[in-house]
Amino acid sequence: MSSNSKQRAGATYELERGYRRMIVPAIIAVAIFAIVPLAGMLALSFSDYHLIRGSNGEFGLRNFIKLVNDKRLVNSIYVMSVLSLFGVAAQVIIGTAVAVGLHKIVGRWRLGRVLFLVPYAVPHVAVALIWLSLFTPTLSPINAFFDLFGITVPSFLTSQNGAMFAIIVADTWTNFPFTMLIILAALQGISPDLDEAAALDGASRVKTFIFITLPLLLPALLMVTLFRFIDSLKHFPMIFVMTKGGPGRSTQATNFYAYVQTFQNSNVAYGAAIAVLLFLMAALISFYVAKLNQRISS
Amino acid sequence: MKRLLATAVAATLAFGVPALTTAADEEINVVMFGMPYTNGLQKLAGDFEAETGIKANIDVIGQDVFENRITLSFTGATGDIDVVHTPVIQVQRWVAANWLKPITAEVDAMAVKSDIMAGPLDAYVINGEQWAVPYMAATGLMTYRKDILEEAGVDVPDTWEDMLSVAAKIHNDETAAIAMRAVPGQGFNMFIFPMVMRAYGGKFFEDYTGGDLTPAINSPETLEALNVYMKLLNEYGPQGAGNFNFAEVNAAAQNGQIAFALEGTGVVAQIVDPAKSKFADKTGIALPPAGPAGRSPAIAVHGLGIPASAKNPELSARFIEWAVSTETMTKIALSESFSNFTTGPVAQNPEVIEKYSKVHPDFLTMQADALNLAIGHYRPLLPDWPALGQAIGENINAALNGLVSPEEALEGAEQDMKDILGM
Structure with missing residues (x-):
């Protein structure tokens, strides 16, 4: 090895060592703010701790055995699945459609993109309050408008399907811009030469999108679906503000049910067990989608 | 490495300085949920500071989020709340969980105690101890x-x-x-x-x-x-x-x-x-x-209590005495839609009587009948x-x-x- 290449190798080693050192604060931060609370939650889930009655010092699988026979948990998983599947599907479809539309816009109109980002900037509680008003017949301008023509808009928040629809609409409105941003970035990474080549070969715009653009977008679509899906498992503000889990208990998604057990029923240990289950579900989905993403990319 | 250390020191100072400032000043944090009295009290925080020299940071939040906010603070015993809105419907739970400080001696020492309606005040007595002071029923x-x-x-x-x-x-x-x-x-x-x-x-x-x-x-x-x-x-x-x-x-x-x-x-x-x-x-x-x-x-009786984790209960008690005083209550009754006060002499104030008679002639009598x-x-x-x-x-x-x-x-x-x- 020449002295020059030795110098280069030494410099590369020093650089890598520097990078490794720079990672240390991040590792410490993750350990403090993620791993420690996670370990605490796991320990709580095996305990019998109750906010009012305290603990008898018992540790075991009691809470997890209770989970298996809990009908309210089953209902909460159903609610969470419906909200997540339909919500994320709507966000990805609308986000992609808007991104494709905005991608072709040029000149000063490109500033119009900012408009589509507004819902994403609004805090979730404010979003929920806006949509609660819109779905409350006595407050809603939509109902007032249709009333002028003698049309009665149904009350969405008093039936399970209607309430879930309302939550999905509010969630989609505030979260589709995230999907739009990721897809827009991915579209900008696709060479326009491919479109031009397809046009020269006589392919229509729709065919070009389906057979050329969409396959190239697949990794981005998968990634954004994964991000949104994991985030959607944490349904809370929309439910808390718009329905309080009602009618009855019909919109209590799993995360909300964990809140009810922890804060309303003071059953901290059982709430932690539900949270652990939710964490495992999210981890499993992430792992599976990451594998799928790897396969598609390769 | 030096830069890294400098950053760490800067970060430590950035987090540490406010804590030192809080400890040095006479300052208390009050957490309540939104209703006419609490909104009125928030507007009068300056009066309390002018009278006592103690700065009161009055945080008025939605009822929905209030419980979560205080549960997290109480379970973590963070000591970040000095005076807390205490609905009577919650007080049994909070006492059972050791989240509140008994304030029998503090309340006995308050000059305003004899002016507070006996029923609402008794609602906060559990196991012979006073746990909060009412401001509305x-x-x-x-x-x-x-x-x-x-x-x-x-x-x-x-x-x-x-x-x-x-x-x-x-x-x-x-x-x-x-x-x-x-x-x-x-x-x-x-x-x-x-x-x-x-x-x-x-x-x-x-x-x-x-x-x-x-x-x-x-x-x-x-x-x-x-x-x-x-x-x-x-x-x-x-x-x-x-x-x-x-x-x-x-x-x-x-x-x-x-x-x-x-x-x-x-x-x-x-x-x-x-x-x-x-x-x-x-x-x-x-x-x-x-x-x-x-x-x-x-x-529904509402009052003010002192969390068990409060760092300076003496300041908290001074705030509560001021907040339920006839003078403060009268100001709020006149500025807000607040008629269900529990400090008796407020009801004898001619301006208060005139105001609520104008709002509705039957309001105060109906309210008394219902109570x-x-x-x-x-x-x-x-x-x-x-x-x-x-x-x-x-x-x-x-x-x-x-x-x-x-x-x-x-x-x-x-x-x-x-x-x-x-x-």
């Missing part, structure tokens, strides 16, 4: 549209039976007959529904006052009450009434979309306030309707009440919105009560 009242009743040629309903027949006569597409809180929650539908339930002789436990806490909500009396509540809201309520909370009831009354509202006095004061409601001059006030077992207006009729354990004063109230409220709301039958709802509510109480 809200109750439940009914508002009605005088013009609509006159046009229909009917009297103000005195019983729930009367209400059913009047509602059938006046309900139409333009103006619904009645709205009440329906959304599930111990402070939401379970603040209102017991007014109907107790009027029909329904009860939560076999013998609450005698100490028999066997759940007894699944009774023919409660079923009858639930059927009345459901019929009124489903047949004579506005569209979407099954998801109404106090904000929606208030808005519907102020916009003239309903003829009757059954609400807490805090909301009633806004419905009849000409400054806030377009229909205030056409709105009357009455006691909640009676049933075969009599009349049972709601009651005289209310029973202290309208909602059971138990540590487990928040969980019980939530579970019962969910079942009642499920029946109201047709998810289960009324019979199934009461059966479910009783089973949930047994599960929560470990029976």
